[in-house]
Amino acid sequence: MNKTCIIGTRGSDLALWQANYVKDRLAEHGISAELKIIKTQGDHIQHLRLDKLEGKGFFTKELEEELLSGKIDLAVHSHKDLPTVNPPGLKIAAVSEREDPSELLIVLKDCVDLKKRLSLKHNAIVGTSSNRRKAQLLSFRPDLEIEDLRGNVNTRLQKLRDEQYDAIMLAKAGVERLQLDLSAFHVEVIPPNEIIPAPAQGVLAIQIRENDEELDTLLQQIHQPDVAETIRVERNVLNLFEGGCHMPLGCYCRKSEFGYEVWTAKAKNGEGFPSRLYLKSDRTEGLAEKILAKFSIDRKLPSSVFITRELSESSYLKRSLAQHHIAVEARSLIKIFPIINTLDPYILKYVRWVFFSSKNGIENFFRLQPRLSKHVQYAVVGRGSEEALRSHGIVPAFTGEAEGIEMEKVGDAFAKVAAGSTVLFPRAKGSLKTIQSRLSTDTKVIDLPVYETRIDDHVERSGAEVLIFTSPTNVEAYFKDNLIEPGQHIISIGNSTGKKLEEMGLPYSLPFSPDEVGLAEAVFGIDNTNRRTSERGGSAETVTSLL
Incomplete structure (x- = not known):
């Protein structure tokens, strides 16, 4: 291509970074380019909530008009800002690599409460203009006050510095691209399977005229087809729901050894409790349609659930079931007994990690009032254990939830961070030692049974349509x-419980994560008309061969 390409972009720092990123990638392949800054409707109107702006594409329309008129050769967009259907005459020729689609909760340090989920004090004021973020935040912390937040990234951070909010939520990708210094704040990184991001979050879209075949061919040199495959699922879901940027819909697809895994969250509005779904498939074709069918108002969900654990009124699972009018029967079938009363100070002296695999392990360990070095780090198996640990004012340095429900994978990930240290495992007497077995030979393990479980003499049966078991x-x-x-x-909460069910020849489902959010996803994924299909969080994975 002999001429210099004109790249259209918005004028914010982030938009300019994105355009320059594409410019640099093109230069690597011998294509010269220069930038043209274009203001959009979203830039001009700063006093209205995003869901009050008319139509779709209020951050992209003016760029597309310049592209159609031939005043620019390509436009660079945050893919999540684009309408799902291109205007006639335009197309997406290439997409970038995907930055981490996680969310950042950025908190004023005097508003931090480590005992609370997300480390936010009670009734904290959080700034976000996204209904998607609002609905999901309130599902975890209904006490929060959500207020509208507009402006570019630096403007939003300045509003936080000015204490107009106690915390704000931003996409991690944008903050990392700008290399912003957040040392003045407490920052919580929220993974994309906890607060599910906007479709295509973290991806750049390069838009050109449909008939520009020469530029299309050149852009294939920087196009990322694997990214395009996963975000196509997310964007198709958004399109099928006929949603725009203001819809409280999150969708995140990734490719893993299990195939394509997709998390979806959708609420009626920013105040509504979101329904969540986890699905997986070995192919992307038809996956968006399957997700849409699961969210159909005509689909018949289970009418009742029994869980072998007591649930509080604020329980995520209980509130999730209540919104679908699913009756819940919650009762533990076991009794917990502590088995030690003191800790040997000599044992604790050399500990550098403490790994918890259950809430009971946490409560029975801290009941002993352990005196550990301030340098000790804590690890938990999942979000449920993390919440219990936070109640003691401790944020874990490692959470296995990101690895899913496969304990071997959690163990392998933990082995890398704990290599060569001494790890204490407060646990139940007779429990499995899967994590311990995955550690390196230079890692010293201290097993510490702190409690034991005993079953009730007689347990009444439940007639609920779904039975959830929370321990072997x-x-x-x-x-x-x-x-x-x-x-x-x-439904089995995890693998060790699942193995016990397998020993009894019983089919079961596994959630993605061994916590109440994962259980809510698994229950929502069950069709009442086809309850005997064993699924991992709603996917068509057979867990036992007895179906």
């Missing part, structure tokens, strides 16, 4: 006197 001992307790009834669907 609860499985033993229930099926000592009871049988599974026709049509009942079993």
Whole structure:
């Protein structure tokens, strides 16, 4: 290409970074380019909430008009800002690599409360202009006050510095691209399977005229087809829901060894409790349509759930089931007994990591009032254990939730960070030692049984359509006197519980994450008309061969 390409971009620091990024990638392939700054409707109107702006594409329309008129050769967009359908005559020729699509919760340091989920004090004021973020934040912390926040990234951060808010939420990708200094704040990184991002969050879209074949061919040199494959699912979901930027919809697809995994969250509005779904498939074709079908108002969900754990009124799972009018019966089938009363100070002296695999392990360990070095770091198996640890004012340095439900993978990930140190494992007597078995030979393990479980002598059966088991001992307790009834669907909170069910020849489902959010996703993924299909969070994965 002999001429210099004209790249159209908005004028914010982030937009300019994005345009210059594309310019640099083109230069690597011998294509020269220069930038043209164009103001959009979204830049001009700063006093209205995003969902009050008319139509779709209020951050992109003017760039597209310049492109159609031939005044620029290509436009660089944050892909998540684009309408799902291109204007006639335009197309997306290439997409960038995907930056981390996680969210950042950026908190004033005097508004931090480590005992609370997300480290935010009670009734904190959080700034965000996104209904998607608002609905998901309130599902975790209904006490929060959400207020509108507009402006570019630096403007939003300045509003936080000026204490107009206690915290704000931003996309991690934008903050990292600008290399902003956030040392004045407390920052919580929220992974994309916890607060589910906007479709195509973290990806840049390069838009050109449909008939510009020469530029299209050149752009294939920087196009990322694997990224395009996953965000196509997310964008198709958005399109099928006929949603725009203001819709409280999150969708995140990734490729893993399990195939394509997709998380979706959708609420009726910013105040509504979002329904969440986890699906996986070995191909992307038809996946968006499957997700849409799961969210159909005509789909029949289970009417009742039994779980072998007591639930508080503020429980995420209980509130998730309530919005679908699903009756819940929650009762533990086991009793917990502490088995030690003191800790040997000599043992604690050399500990550098403490790994918790259960809430009971946490409560029974801290009951002993351990005196550990301030340099000790804490690890937990998942979000449920993290929440219990936070109640003691401790934020874990490692959370296995990002690895999903596969304990071997959690163990392998933890082995890398704990290599060569001494790790203490407060646990139940007789529990599995999967994590311990994955550690390197130069890592010293201290096993510390701090409690034991005993089953109730007689457990009444439940007629609920879904049975959720939260430990192997609860499985033993229930099926000592009871049988599974026709049509009942079993969900196991994790692999060790699942292995106990397998020993009994019982089919079951696994959620992605071993916590109440994962359980809510798994229940929502069950069709009442097809309850005997065993699924991992709603996907068509057979867990046992007895179906």
